[in-house]
Amino acid sequence: MKFAFHVSPNLQSPNSTQKIMRELTIGLLVVFAASDIYYFVQYGAGVGLQALLLLACSLITTFVCEAIFAKVKKKDIKSFLSHSFGWVTSIILVMMCPITITPYAVIIATVFAIVFGRLVFGGFGYNIYNPAAVGRAVIFASFSGATTRIISGATPTAQLSSLFNWLPGTEAALDAYLNTVGGWGGLAMGFYPGAIGETMSVLILLVGAYLIWRNVIDWRVPVFYLGTIFVMGMVIAALTGIEAWHGIPAILWYPLLQVLTGGVIFGAVFMLTDPVTMPTVPSGRIFYAICAAAITVLIRVKGNLPEGCMYSILIMNTFTPMIELALDAPQLKQMKKAWTMIACAAVFALCVAFYGSTNKPQRAVPEELKSAYVMETAADHTVSALDKEAL
Amino acid sequence: MSLLLGPMVQHIPGRKDLTDHSDAKTLMPKKTVYIPVFAGPVTQAEILVNEGDHVKVGTKLANTKSAFPVPIYSSVSGIYKGTVKRPHNSLKPQLHMVIDLDEIQESQQAFPPLDWHSASHEEMVEFTKNTGIIGQGGAGFPTYVKYQNVEKIDTLVINAVECEPYITADYKCIMDSVETFIHGVRILQKMAEVQTVKIGVKVSHPDLIDYIKQEITRENAAGIEVVGVPDVYPMGAERTLIRTLTKREYDRLPGECGVIVNNAETAILIARAFEKGEALSKKYVTFSGEGLKYPVNVTVPVGMVVSEIIEQLGGYIEKVETLKLIAGGPMMGKAMVSDQISIDRAMNAITVLKNENYEEMTCMRCGRCTAHCPMGLQPVRISNAVKANDAVEMEKRGAMLCIECGLCTYVCPSHIQVTENVRKAKRTLQMKAKRK
Numbered sequence: 001m002k003f004a005f006h007v008s009p010n011l012q013s014p015n016s017t018q019k020i021m022r023e024l025t026i027g028l029l030v031v032f033a034a035s036d037i038y039y040f041v042q043y044g045a046g047v048g049l050q051a052l053l054l055l056a057c058s059l060i061t062t063f064v065c066e067a068i069f070a071k072v073k074k075k076d077i078k079s080f081l082s083h084s085f086g087w088v089t090s091i092i093l094v095m096m097c098p099i100t101i102t103p104y105a106v107i108i109a110t111v112f113a114i115v116f117g118r119l120v121f122g123g124f125g126y127n128i129y130n131p132a133a134v135g136r137a138v139i140f141a142s143f144s145g146a147t148t149r150i151i152s153g154a155t156p157t158a159q160l161s162s163l164f165n166w167l168p169g170t171e172a173a174l175d176a177y178l179n180t181v182g183g184w185g186g187l188a189m190g191f192y193p194g195a196i197g198e199t200m201s202v203l204i205l206l207v208g209a210y211l212i213w214r215n216v217i218d219w220r221v222p223v224f225y226l227g228t229i230f231v232m233g234m235v236i237a238a239l240t241g242i243e244a245w246h247g248i249p250a251i252l253w254y255p256l257l258q259v260l261t262g263g264v265i266f267g268a269v270f271m272l273t274d275p276v277t278m279p280t281v282p283s284g285r286i287f288y289a290i291c292a293a294a295i296t297v298l299i300r301v302k303g304n305l306p307e308g309c310m311y312s313i314l315i316m317n318t319f320t321p322m323i324e325l326a327l328d329a330p331q332l333k334q335m336k337k338a339w340t341m342i343a344c345a346a347v348f349a350l351c352v353a354f355y356g357s358t359n360k361p362q363r364a365v366p367e368e369l370k371s372a373y374v375m376e377t378a379a380d381h382t383v384s385a386l387d388k389e390a391l
Numbered sequence: 392m393s394l395l396l397g398p399m400v401q402h403i404p405g406r407k408d409l410t411d412h413s414d415a416k417t418l419m420p421k422k423t424v425y426i427p428v429f430a431g432p433v434t435q436a437e438i439l440v441n442e443g444d445h446v447k448v449g450t451k452l453a454n455t456k457s458a459f460p461v462p463i464y465s466s467v468s469g470i471y472k473g474t475v476k477r478p479h480n481s482l483k484p485q486l487h488m489v490i491d492l493d494e495i496q497e498s499q500q501a502f503p504p505l506d507w508h509s510a511s512h513e514e515m516v517e518f519t520k521n522t523g524i525i526g527q528g529g530a531g532f533p534t535y536v537k538y539q540n541v542e543k544i545d546t547l548v549i550n551a552v553e554c555e556p557y558i559t560a561d562y563k564c565i566m567d568s569v570e571t572f573i574h575g576v577r578i579l580q581k582m583a584e585v586q587t588v589k590i591g592v593k594v595s596h597p598d599l600i601d602y603i604k605q606e607i608t609r610e611n612a613a614g615i616e617v618v619g620v621p622d623v624y625p626m627g628a629e630r631t632l633i634r635t636l637t638k639r640e641y642d643r644l645p646g647e648c649g650v651i652v653n654n655a656e657t658a659i660l661i662a663r664a665f666e667k668g669e670a671l672s673k674k675y676v677t678f679s680g681e682g683l684k685y686p687v688n689v690t691v692p693v694g695m696v697v698s699e700i701i702e703q704l705g706g707y708i709e710k711v712e713t714l715k716l717i718a719g720g721p722m723m724g725k726a727m728v729s730d731q732i733s734i735d736r737a738m739n740a741i742t743v744l745k746n747e748n749y750e751e752m753t754c755m756r757c758g759r760c761t762a763h764c765p766m767g768l769q770p771v772r773i774s775n776a777v778k779a780n781d782a783v784e785m786e787k788r789g790a791m792l793c794i795e796c797g798l799c800t801y802v803c804p805s806h807i808q809v810t811e812n813v814r815k816a817k818r819t820l821q822m823k824a825k826r827k
Contacts, residue, residue, distance in 0.1 A: 001707055003716045003728050004746045007811040009797030011403070011556060011721035011744075017752050017804045083752060125753035218758065220394075280758035280771050283395040324772065330789035331396055331767035332640060338395050 021085045023216050027207045028091045028270060031197050038191060038200075039099060043151060047099060050148075051196050055094045057103045061110040062086040069119045084124045089113055092132035092270055095197025096263065096310065097139060100151055105143035109135040129317045130277045133310045140305075155194045156181045157262040161306035163368060166258075169242045169361025174253070176365040187260045198263040208269035218275075220282055221289045222268035226259055228293035228346075232353040233258035236301070239357035264296060267309040277317045281331065283338035284323040287345050292316040294349035301356035397762020400623035400631060401802055403556055403722070405595070410679045411559040415567065415688040418703050424467050424694030425477055425487035425733045430455040430531070436463075436486065442473045448498035448672050452488055459533040462523040463736075464501050464670035466692035469493045478729045480718035480738060487733060490694070501670035507578045512541070515582045522664040524671065527561075527656035528627070531737030534661070537651050538582045544649050547583045548636055549576055549590040551599070551655035552620055552627035555720025558740040560675040561655050562599055563688045568659055569606045571666075575658030577612055578665050583651050586614045589636045590655070593626065594619040624722065625796040631765045656739070671736055676700075680721075682707055682714040682743030691734055697741055698730040707743065717742040722797040749806035760799035760809050766792050770799040774812035782823055790816035 032055070040048030063081060070080035093113055097106060113135030121127040139146075160166060160177060168174040178184065181192040190200030198204075212219045233255025242250040259265065272278065272292055279285050292312045299308025326341065327334060428436040435456040440446055450465040472489040479485035505518045519535040526532045528550060553561045565572050580588050592600050603617045620626050620635050629645055629652045639648040656675070663669040672692055679686040684705040691700060697716075701707065707714060717724040718732060721742050760770035768789050776784035790813055799809035 001730070002713045003730065004713045004726065005728050006715055006726045006746075006748065007808055007814075008717070008725055008795070009722040009800050009810060010715055010717055010724070010726060010742075011797075011801060012749055012803070012806055013401075013403075013801050015802075015804050016749070016806065017755055020757070020804055123753070125755050275755050275757040278756075280756050280761050281769055282397055282758070282762060285758075286395070328769070328772055328784070328788050330792060331761070331764075331769065333767075333789070335395060 017085075018082075020216050021088060023211065023214055024270075025088060025091065027211050027216070028088070028095065028197070030207055031200060031204055031266075032091065032095055034203050035095075035190070035197055035200055039196075042191075043193075047151065051094075051099055054097065054099075054101065054103060054106050054196070055091065057106050058090040058094045058110045059087055061107050062090045062114050065111060065114045065119065069115075069123075084118075086114055086118070086124075089118065089131045089135070092197075093135040095266065095270075096132065096136045096195050098147070098155060098194065099196050100147040101139065101143070102146045102148055105139055105146040109139045109143070112138040125276055127276055128320070130271055130274050130313055133271060133313050133317075136310050137314060140310075151193050156187075156192050157194060158306045159369075160257075160261055161300070163366040164362040165359055166301045167236075167240060167242065167359055167361040168257075169240070169363040171243055171245050172365050173362055174245050174257075176369040180369065184256075184260075187257075195263055195266075198266040201260050201265045204265050204269050208265075211269070217269065217273035218282070218285055220285050221273045221278065224286050224289035225268040225272055225293045226264065228290045228349050229258055229264055229297060230255040232293065232297045232349055232356070235350065235353035236297075236357045239354065240359065240361050242361045258297070258300075262300075262307045263309045267296075267313060271310075271313050272316075277313075277320060279320050279323045279327070281324065281327050283331070283334075283342070284327045287327075287338075287341045288316055288320065288323055290342065290345035290349055291319070294345070294352045297349075297356060298352045301359055396767065397758075397764075398623075399763060399765050399767065400621070400626065401763050401798055402622060403624045403801065405556045405622070406679070407557065407559050407562075407595075409557065409686040410677055410688050411562055413687055415563050415675060415690050416704070417690045418695070418700055420467070420492060420692065420695045420699055422491060423472075423696075424469075424490050424492065424692055425475065425696060426452065426463065426466065426490065426694035427477075427479055427733055427735045428453055428455065428463060428474070428486045428488060429479060429481060429735065430457045430459075430461045430525070430533075438474070438488070440471050442471060444471045445469070445493075446471050446490060448496065449501035449668075449670055450499065451501065451670075459536050461525060461533050462521065463488075464523060464672065465490065466672035466694055467492050468495065468497045478727070478732050480725065480727065480732050480735060482725060482727075487694070498672075500668035502664075502668050504668040505665050507581060507665045512538075512582065512584065515578075518665070519582070519661065522660075522670060524657060524660045524664060525737055526654055527660065527737060527739060528654035531735075534653065534657055537646070537653070538579075540646070541582070541584050541651070544583050544646065544651055545585055545587065546637055546650045547576075547580055547585050547588045548632060548645075548650055548652045549579070549588060549655055549658055550627055550629075550632055550652055551590055551592045551603075552632060553593070554624045554627035555722055555724075555740070556624075557679040557686075557742050558677045558720045559679075560677040560688055560739045562596060563677075564656050564659060564675040565599060566602065569602055570610075571662045572655060572659050573603070573606045573610050573612060573615070574666065575660070575662030576615055577610075578661050579651075579653055579658055580614065585651075588615040590615065590617045591620045591626070591632050591636055592617055593622050595622040624798060624801075625765050625794075628765055628794055628796055630794070674734060674736070674738070676734055676738060677740040678704055678743075679740065680717075680743040681745050682711070682716075684708055693736055694733045696731060696733050697727075700734075701730065701741075701743075711745065713746040715744045715746050717744065722801065723795065751807055752805040754803075754805055754807055757804060759802040759804065763798050763802045765796060765798065766794060768793060768813070770809045770813050773816050774807075774809060777812050777816050777819070780819075782819055785816040786820055788816075791820055793817060 113131040117131030117134035234251045237250040237254035295312035296308040446465045447468040469492040476484045641648040
C-alpha cells in the first residue's frame with residue numbers, strides 16, 4: 001500500500017465555485033424568464049423574441065471572445081470557458097439593457113465587458129471592475145441612441161428623473177407618475193417597460209433571499225445598500241416636506257419609491273454582491289455597500305444621469321483594494337476601526353441626503369403626463385395595472 | 392453571526408457513526424513496541440534504563456530535556472533492546488525505544504499515589520510534573536505547566552467536544568470510565584483552585600451529556616457543569632470553546648482571561664495517576680475512515696506500530712493502490728507517507744481516507760475563509776501577501792495567530808489549499824525572526 005502525502009486538512013467541502021455560479025445563473029435566468037414572459041404577453045412575440053435575441057448575441061460574443069483569448073494563451077478552450085463563468089457577465093449585461101436596444105450595441109458592449117472588463121486583467125477572479133457594469137457604461141456613453149422603436153416612449157425611471165427630478169412633491173404629482181407604471185403594485189411587480197431584468201423588484205428580492213439562504217451572496221451587501229437608500233429617502237422626504245400620499249406619510253412612501261424605481265434592487269442583489277470586485281472582509285463589505293448607496297442617491301438627485309446604481313458600483317469597485325488595505329489586521333483586533341469606518345460612511349450618506357434635500361420638489365403634474373393623468377382620474381379605479389399599461 | 396464577523400465556525404459532517412456504536416477493541420502487539428522519545432521539535436533525552444534490562448508497565452524509561460521536561464514510562468513489560476530511529480508522526484524520523492514484550496505483562500506502580508483531598512497546590516503540580524502527563528487534545532503540551540500559576544484563574548474548561556470528524560476516542564473513553572473522568576475533573580478543579588468547571592460536550596452526543604450529568608449528581612460534585620455545545624468545527628479549539636462557554640476573548644493564552652482548558656482524556660489520566668499511581672500506558676485510538684475495512688476504536692499500548700494495528704483490524708480496503716494515512720483527524724492531522732509510525736502519547740486517531748482531491752481553481756474572493764476563521768484572520772489576504780512575498784504584510788495580517796485548524800481550506804469553494812498558504816506565511820515569518 002502506498003500512502004500519498006497531502007498538506008492538511010485532508011477534507012474539503014463538496015461545495016464548489018461551479019455550484020455557486022450555477023445557482024447564481026439559475027437565479028438570473030428566473031428573473032430574465034419572468035421578465036421575458038411579461039414582454040411576450042404585453043407586447044407580443046416580436047418583443048419577447050427580441051430579448052432572447054439580445055441574450056443570444058451577448059452569450060455568443062462572450063464565448064467567441066473567451067475562446068480567442070484561450071487560444072492565444074494556449075489554454076484548453078473548453079475548460080477555460082467553463083472556469084471563466086463569462087455567461088454570468090453576459091446575462092447581467094443584457095438584463096441591464098432596455099429591450100429597445102439594438103443587437104449591435106449589445107455585441108460591442110459585451111466585447112468591452114469581457115475583453116476590457118475581464119480578460120485583460122487576467123480573467124475570472126482578477127478583474128477590478130464589475131465587467132457587466134463596464135459593458136453597460138459603454139452603452140451609456142456611446143450607444144444611448146442605438147435603440148429600436150419596438151416600444152416607444154421614455155422608461156419610468158427616466159421620467160421620474162427628467163420630469164420630477166426624483167422628487168414628486170404632491171399627491172397629484174405622485175399619482176401622475178404612478179399612473180405610468182401601473183400604481184404601487186405595478187411598480188413593485190415590474191409590469192412596465194424598462195431595463196429587461198431590473199424592473200421586477202419583488203421577484204428579484206425573492207431570488208436574492210434564496211441566494212442569501214443558499215450562501216451564494218453575502219446578505220450584508222444588499223441589506224445595507226438598500227437600507228441606506230431607504231433611510232436617505234426618509235431624510236430627503238422629511239427635509240423637503242413633500243406631501244403625504246392618500247394618508248401615507250412621505251417618509252414612508254418616498255423611500256419606497258427610491259428603492260423600487262430603477263435598478264437598485266437588481267444592482268444590490270446581482271452586481272454589488274459580485275465577490276470578485278467587492279472587499280472580502282464582512283466589515284469592509286458593509287462600508288462598501290453604504291458608500292455605494294450614498295453615491296447612487298447622489299447621482300440620482302443631483303447628477304445628470306437618470307440612474308446612479310451602475311456608476312456607484314464602478315466607483316466603489318475602485319475603492320475595494322483601498323478598503324481591504326485599511327481593514328487588513330485580524331478582524332477581532334480592528335473592530336473599533338471598522339465601526340469608525342462604517343460610522344464615517346453613514347455620515348457621508350447623511351450628508352448626501354442633506355445635499356439632496358436642497359432640490360425643489362416637483363409639485364405640479366408635468367405637462368407631458370397631464371393627459372394620461374386626466375384619463376386615469378376619469379377612469380374606474382378598479383382598472384388593473386395591466387389594463388392601464390394597455391391604454 | 393454578528394454584523395461585522397462571519398460565523399467563525401462551520402458544521403462538518405462528522406462521520407462519527409463509523410465508530411461510535413461498537414465497543415473499543417483491546418489489542419496487543421505480537422512482539423515489539425517502539426516508544427517514541429519525543430517532546431517538541433528538539434528533543435534530547437536522558438535514557439534511564441540499560442540495554443537488556445527487564446522493564447515493567449510503569450517503569451520510568453527516560454526523561455526528556457526539552458523546555459518543559461517530561462518523563463516517559465514504559466507501556467508494556469519486556470526486555471529493553473536499545474534505541475532506533477523510525478518514522479514518527481512529527482514527519483521527521485525520531486528516536487524510539489525498542490521493547491520486546493514478554494508473556495506475563497507485569498506492571499508496577501509508576502510512582503506513589505497522592506491523596507489529592509489533602510495535598511497542597513504545589514504538591515499537586517509537582518506530582519503532575521512527575522507523571523509525565525501531556526495534553527491529550529493533540530498538541531501534547533505538558534499538563535502541569537498550565538497549573539503553575541493559578542491566581543487569576545476562575546474557570547476550568549474540560550474539552551470533551553471532539554470536533555474533528557471521524558474521531559470518537561474521547562467519547563468512548565469517557566463512556567467506559569465516567570467515574571474516573573469525574574474524579575479527574577475534580578482533581579483538576581482543586582489544582583486550578585476554581586469553583587466553576589464547565590465540561591463542553593457536543594449536543595450531537597446527548598447520551599454522553601446525560602451520562603456525565605448522572606455521574607456528577609451521584610458524586611455530588613459542586614461547581615461542575617456539563618454544557619452542550621453546537622456540532623460545528625472547530626468547537627474544540629481552545630479559543631472557540633472559551634468563546635462559546637464563557638463569552639471571553641484573549642490574546643495569546645487562555646490564562647489571560649482566567650481560563651484553563653484541559654482535554655477530557657487528560658482528566659482521566661490525572662485521576663489514574665493520583666489515585667492509583669499509574670502512568671500513561673494504554674491509549675484509546677480511533678481507527679476510522681473510508682480507507683479501512685473495519686473502522687473501530689482500539690485500546691493499545693503506547694508505541695504499538697500502526698501497520699500492526701491495522702493488520703489486526705482486518706487491513707485496508709482492497710483494489711486501491713494509494714490511500715491517505717493521517718495521524719489524527721482529517722482536518723488537523725498530518726498525512727503520513729508510511730504506516731510504520733508508532734502510537735505516541737498524544738495521538739488519538741488514525742484516519743485512512745481515499746486519495747481523492749478536488750481540482751484547484753482561481754480564487755473568486757468570496758470571503759468564506761475570512762468569515763469562517765475561528766481566529767478572525769483573513770486567510771485570503773494572508774495568501775495574497777504570500778503571493779507578493781511581503782513579510783511585513785504577512786505579519787500585519789496576523790499570520791502567526793493561525794491555529795492551522797484547516798477550516799479555511801475546508802470551506803473554500805475553489806478548493807485552494809488556503810491553510811497551507813498561511814503556513815507558508817508562518818514559516819517565512821519564523822525564518823525572519825530567526826535571522827534577527
